[in-house]
Amino acid sequence: MQPKKQLRLTPPRILVLGFALTILIGAVLLSLPIVVEGKEPIPFLDALFTATSAVCVTGLVVHDTANTFSTFGEVVIMLLIQVGGLGFMGFATLFALLLGKRVGVKERLILREAYHQDRVGGVVQLVKYIVVIFGVFEGLGALILATRFIPLFGWKKGIYFSVFHSISAFNNAGFDLNGAFGDYSSLTPFVNDPVISLTIPALFIIGGLGFVVIVELFQYRWTRRISLHTKLVLLTTGILVAAGSFGILLIEWGNPRTLGGLSFRDTVVAAFFQGVTPRTAGFNTLDLAGMYPATQFLIILLMFVGASPGSTGGGIKTTTFITMLLAVWSMIRGQDDVVSFRRTIPHHQVYRALTVTVLSMTLVIIVTMLLTITESSDVFHVFFESVSAFGTVGLSLGVTPDLSPPGRILVLITMFIGRLGPMTVAYAVAKGMIKPPIRHPEEKPLIG
Amino acid sequence: MQPKKQLRLTPPRILVLGFALTILIGAVLLSLPIVVEGKEPIPFLDALFTATSAVCVTGLVVHDTANTFSTFGEVVIMLLIQVGGLGFMGFATLFALLLGKRVGVKERLILREAYHQDRVGGVVQLVKYIVVIFGVFEGLGALILATRFIPLFGWKKGIYFSVFHSISAFNNAGFDLNGAFGDYSSLTPFVNDPVISLTIPALFIIGGLGFVVIVELFQYRWTRRISLHTKLVLLTTGILVAAGSFGILLIEWGNPRTLGGLSFRDTVVAAFFQGVTPRTAGFNTLDLAGMYPATQFLIILLMFVGASPGSTGGGIKTTTFITMLLAVWSMIRGQDDVVSFRRTIPHHQVYRALTVTVLSMTLVIIVTMLLTITESSDVFHVFFESVSAFGTVGLSLGVTPDLSPPGRILVLITMFIGRLGPMTVAYAVAKGMIKPPIRHPEEKPLIG
Ligand SMILES: [K+]
Ligand SMILES: [K+]
Numbered sequence: 001m002q003p004k005k006q007l008r009l010t011p012p013r014i015l016v017l018g019f020a021l022t023i024l025i026g027a028v029l030l031s032l033p034i035v036v037e038g039k040e041p042i043p044f045l046d047a048l049f050t051a052t053s054a055v056c057v058t059g060l061v062v063h064d065t066a067n068t069f070s071t072f073g074e075v076v077i078m079l080l081i082q083v084g085g086l087g088f089m090g091f092a093t094l095f096a097l098l099l100g101k102r103v104g105v106k107e108r109l110i111l112r113e114a115y116h117q118d119r120v121g122g123v124v125q126l127v128k129y130i131v132v133i134f135g136v137f138e139g140l141g142a143l144i145l146a147t148r149f150i151p152l153f154g155w156k157k158g159i160y161f162s163v164f165h166s167i168s169a170f171n172n173a174g175f176d177l178n179g180a181f182g183d184y185s186s187l188t189p190f191v192n193d194p195v196i197s198l199t200i201p202a203l204f205i206i207g208g209l210g211f212v213v214i215v216e217l218f219q220y221r222w223t224r225r226i227s228l229h230t231k232l233v234l235l236t237t238g239i240l241v242a243a244g245s246f247g248i249l250l251i252e253w254g255n256p257r258t259l260g261g262l263s264f265r266d267t268v269v270a271a272f273f274q275g276v277t278p279r280t281a282g283f284n285t286l287d288l289a290g291m292y293p294a295t296q297f298l299i300i301l302l303m304f305v306g307a308s309p310g311s312t313g314g315g316i317k318t319t320t321f322i323t324m325l326l327a328v329w330s331m332i333r334g335q336d337d338v339v340s341f342r343r344t345i346p347h348h349q350v351y352r353a354l355t356v357t358v359l360s361m362t363l364v365i366i367v368t369m370l371l372t373i374t375e376s377s378d379v380f381h382v383f384f385e386s387v388s389a390f391g392t393v394g395l396s397l398g399v400t401p402d403l404s405p406p407g408r409i410l411v412l413i414t415m416f417i418g419r420l421g422p423m424t425v426a427y428a429v430a431k432g433m434i435k436p437p438i439r440h441p442e443e444k445p446l447i448g
Numbered sequence: 449m450q451p452k453k454q455l456r457l458t459p460p461r462i463l464v465l466g467f468a469l470t471i472l473i474g475a476v477l478l479s480l481p482i483v484v485e486g487k488e489p490i491p492f493l494d495a496l497f498t499a500t501s502a503v504c505v506t507g508l509v510v511h512d513t514a515n516t517f518s519t520f521g522e523v524v525i526m527l528l529i530q531v532g533g534l535g536f537m538g539f540a541t542l543f544a545l546l547l548g549k550r551v552g553v554k555e556r557l558i559l560r561e562a563y564h565q566d567r568v569g570g571v572v573q574l575v576k577y578i579v580v581i582f583g584v585f586e587g588l589g590a591l592i593l594a595t596r597f598i599p600l601f602g603w604k605k606g607i608y609f610s611v612f613h614s615i616s617a618f619n620n621a622g623f624d625l626n627g628a629f630g631d632y633s634s635l636t637p638f639v640n641d642p643v644i645s646l647t648i649p650a651l652f653i654i655g656g657l658g659f660v661v662i663v664e665l666f667q668y669r670w671t672r673r674i675s676l677h678t679k680l681v682l683l684t685t686g687i688l689v690a691a692g693s694f695g696i697l698l699i700e701w702g703n704p705r706t707l708g709g710l711s712f713r714d715t716v717v718a719a720f721f722q723g724v725t726p727r728t729a730g731f732n733t734l735d736l737a738g739m740y741p742a743t744q745f746l747i748i749l750l751m752f753v754g755a756s757p758g759s760t761g762g763g764i765k766t767t768t769f770i771t772m773l774l775a776v777w778s779m780i781r782g783q784d785d786v787v788s789f790r791r792t793i794p795h796h797q798v799y800r801a802l803t804v805t806v807l808s809m810t811l812v813i814i815v816t817m818l819l820t821i822t823e824s825s826d827v828f829h830v831f832f833e834s835v836s837a838f839g840t841v842g843l844s845l846g847v848t849p850d851l852s853p854p855g856r857i858l859v860l861i862t863m864f865i866g867r868l869g870p871m872t873v874a875y876a877v878a879k880g881m882i883k884p885p886i887r888h889p890e891e892k893p894l895i896g
Contacts, residue, residue, distance in 0.1 A: 251821075292820070292821070293820040293827040294817045294818075294820045294821050296827075297813070297816065297817050297820065297827070298817070301813065324802065324806055325806070327799055327802055327803070328802065328803045328806045328807065330799070331799050331800060331802075331803040332803065332874050332875070336795070336796060336799075347784070347795050348784060350799070350802075351775055351778070351779050351784075351798070352779060354772065354775055354776065354779075354798075354802055355775070355776045355779040355780065358772055358773070358776045359776065365745070365749065368745065369742045369745050369746070370742075372740070372741040372742045372745065373699075373740070373742050378828075379741040379744075379745070379828045380826075380827045380828050426780050427780070
């Protein structure tokens with residue numbers, strides 16, 4: 001005899017609403033005349049798209065950032081990226097702590113959902129660590145970038161560029177200010193600058209490991225313990241970085257539109273850069289449209305997997321991917337347990353991995369099908385676009401600026417779901433947990 | 449202290465070798481001068497491709513069947529389809545039974561693997577049933593088709609056409625003899641003949657249910673029991689038939705190159721036909737290349753799922769698909785058991801479904817990537833082609849006849865793996881089952 005259900009504000013629902021609100025505030029700011037270089041403010045839908053892209057740290061843009069927005073507008077975007085990357089709950093907690101307020105149980109439950117944690121214990125401590133991590137890495141990144149940008153652009157612009165790109169990189173946002181070299185040029189002008197071509201990936205790879213992993217690695221000298229989670233994240237990140245870089249090197253070797261024209265050193269650096277950036281960073285130093293289709297396909301796969309849980313990156317996540325592969329491997333070897341590093345991964349986690357993947361694929365497929373109807377672009381290009389939006393990657397084969405209004409809304413929704421994770425959105429939409437009243441006898445259907 | 453391993457002929461390996469041998473014999477026959485209409489025999493690679501397509505009941509063709517092959521050649525193809533559809537082990541067992549021989553334990557183990565059965569008991573009985581089912585349905589189908597083909601083509605050609613198309617349809621082979629209406633025209637000339645447009649789907653839908661289901665339905669009047677397997681097959685088949693037909697009706701409504709020019713009745717029949725044929729039959733009555741990309745995408749999804757286990761069709765199979773969806777649904781509802789029709793599906797079967805799907809997707813993705821390198825065709829078209837080959841469907845956006853030799857070999861291997869099932873091939877390649885020596889403690893990675 002339960003009371004009639006009201007619309008309860010469960011943690012997943014609060015997260016969805018919080019992100020939506022942050023985006024709306026951003027959209028209002030970005031539709032003001034003061035944020036653009038010209039006199040005409042951009043249309044509200046474009047402002048909404050840009051705010052979503054910034055808060056969801058995606059980097060897909062319908063207007064070139066540097067050439068459209070004033071410095072004020074760029075700073076707004078930078079702040080939106082920072083709020084989106086840290087997570088609005090992280091920001092709220094930070095303010096609460098600075099004001100000396102207590103963080104309640106309800107807030108801790110939301111934090112647990114926000115950072116994909118298993119337990120409530122230690123989530124406030126985690127937020128403190130996360131803030132320190134952001135400060136240290138974004139500061140360091142800006143310092144190193146400054147050694148290149150200050151000589152290039154002078155003190156004022158140099159420091160500004162260093163801070164903007166360090167924040168954008170560590171948050172895996174993929175926004176850049178290089179429109180002066182041509183609209184949407186991303187980091188292509190710096191393809192043969194190894195300091196920039198290596199500092200930026202270092203920032204987004206570390207940012208993409210997830211806070212839990214970074215904290216654990218820092219504490220290792222005291223704890224002497226590495227969890228299965230961290231081992232799987234490091235292993236999978238290593239595999240994907242290697243597979244991406246070697247794959248691109250192998251396929252694009254000699255392609256005159258990409259690696260063909262570069263020296264040996266630049267070829268290796270560019271292949272590395274382009275192999276790691278689909279893991280949700282979204283910068284590019286090579287012309288994506290000039291790549292062979294096989295490379296574009298490889299990039300789609302890397303974008304779909306994305307970064308690690310509890311990071312600023314999107315995708316189904318490295319642990320989801322490796323858990324599925326481990327389950328498949330066990331099955332082929334005739335073993336019922338999914339074992340990794342001498343630990344058994346519980347059935348429940350395997351099912352969760354399966355669920356995340358199926359929901360994500362369903363989303364990408366539906367969005368692609370709808371985009372083929374709303375857009376006149378090539379099917380493969382819109383497929384690339386929707387995976388990029390879902391993985392909050394921000395790479396594009398050039399479709400984004402030409403998206404129709406319904407197309408913009410579709411891509412915007414995809415970025416939103418991609419940033420929050422399909423499970424959080426599914427839980428927010430679902431009517432709440434229902435416990436099975438009785439257990440049913442087992443019966444096997446034939447499979448495959 | 450195990451003895452050194454030899455290459456053991458396990459059931460999966462015998463199945464792989466048996467199918468390969470059947471294909472090779474077919475390829476040798478089809479490269480003889482007597483099987484073609486002209487004087488020049490077709491190249492051996494083309495004969496191998498055609499034999500693979502016939503034995504794997506796919507229907508992708510590099511030469512139009514009617515315009516290239518003599519009647520003798522067509523009969524060879526028809527027999528290859530029959531052997532491939534029944535399965536070479538079914539054929540071998542049939543001969544053994546006709547000769548009064550006993551079927552040994554080893555053969556029963558192979559039959560179990562061949563028909564994706566769970567138990568060895570009853571497999572010989574199953575083969576007997578299967579032979580009867582083939583005879584009844586192919587005979588009935590030929591009779592009904594004859595009422596249309598004999599008036600059209602006269603007695604001799606009419607009966608021949610009826611038998612050929614009935615066998616091709618019930619085995620989900622997708623081969624046709626309508627080249628007289630233009631190369632590769634498939635059943636497009638009969639788009640407004642409801643007898644043909646409904647008999648052929650009836651045959652391939654029943655054939656695609658799988659023998660276990662058909663036998664169970666026939667025995668229902670005595671047993672009064674329907675297994676979970678049969679319920680899931682019927683439910684999923686129903687859902688996919690409805691989704692495919694309505695989807696195509698909805699998207700293609702008014703497309704002048706497909707449904708637009710047809711009367712209301714013909715529109716409905718054509719949408720139904722085109723909605724069910726991707727479920728591995730491979731005939732088409734509408735021009736596939738003229739469809740909107742969204743429809744082609746929908747067809748790719750249907751082809752990937754395919755028919756039911758233990759049928760002549762390919763794909764990951766209906767039960768695999770529905771098991772995954774049920775697992776996802778349970779997870780979102782917070783339930784640990786995967787429940788359907790008041791039965792719990794064991795974890796093991798869910799893992800098997802996951803494994804089949806991941807292996808299949810990996811295959812399709814790798815083949816597509818390689819085809820983008822070997823072929824100059826559009827990426828989306830070769831993606832369509834590789835899913836069609838894997839699902840042993842045989843639909844094509846026109847790529848097949850232009851495939852380069854490496855492309856032909858790639859598609860041929862894909863059809864082969866698609867017909868045998870990725871699990872059987874994986875087991876054939878794997879070194880054999882290894883039991884886990886110790887159980888490891890559980891530890892959860894964070895997922896999604
Ligand atoms: K990004
Ligand atoms: K077929």
